[in-house]
Amino acid sequence: MPHPPTQTALADLAGLWRIRVFEETVTRLRVEERIAGSVHLCIGQEAVPVGACAALDLTRDAVFATYRGHGWALACGADPAALFAELLGRETGTNGGRAGSAYLSDPGHGFYGENSIVGAHAPIAVGAALAARYDGSGRVALAVFGDGAMNQGAVHEAMNMASAFDLPVVFLVENNRYSELTPIAAMVRDDDLVSRAAAYGMPGSWVNGNDVGAVRRVVAEAVDACRSGRGPVLVEAHTQRLVGHYIGDAQTYRPRDEVEAARATEPIVVLTSALRAAGAGDAELSAVEARARAEIAAAAVTALAAPPADPATVKEHVHG
16 A cells, blocks of 8 residues: 655645746747846756755855756745846846846845856855854855866865865865766766765765765765764756757757656656645646646746845945
8 A cells, every 4th residue: 555645745736836936937938128238047857956955054054056046046945036036137136137047046035045156156165164163153064066067176175174274165076067068078088977976085975966865864974974063065956958048948958758758757746746646636736736836927926026126226235
């Protein structure tokens, strides 16, 4: 007999759908040119932020993400209406309409921002972890980046310093198989990225990044290690984006059937199948999706009704 689905698994599914629908809506708004600039989506990678953030204590822990960060902000608890407003350049945005898609932050929810310089946030996360040694917060810093960032000098330096000083940092690699438009296997001799942990003297773990429960368990173990003074830790999560590197990417570099094949193992499909096997009915599962779609649609309407940010205030909140 199947076991009743847990509330945790249903909440995870809701989190996946919230990010998926948010990103679908962002796509529409960008195509309509209501959102300006380059936009990078995490469609297909939702299980990594949902699982990882569930393993954190976001009243004290700190998340530092890449420019593919909308899903991370949502998983941290950011208000979707404020996120839409930020992307739309509205004064009600998380950063007053100043940051846009690639630089937004929401420190009130433990999300200390995106960084458009590949890998540049890794040393910033190390700084937050170093501060935790002196401020008594017990903070763990999570630096999340793509597979391509593993070849950046700043990431190497960050990992080396974190290891040398036993700092509480979880370095989480979202390995979606492509370093922008180039397969990671073409960029390195050994594409088993987690094996690099040994060179820094830190533990490393691999996880199926499309399984939200597995991500939560592995990241929770890494966070516990860091919290107890056994950090840093490297985690490699294998996943795959179902969209281009950026909106407008023609994806001519991908094999013809690759995306279609990935749809069979993407996070929502994986968790929905597991919930059905555990006894969840179609009505219950459809209701989860419907609630997410209604919430995100309402958030977009709210953001679109907000006034644009005043250009006269552009120099406010700028610190040299």
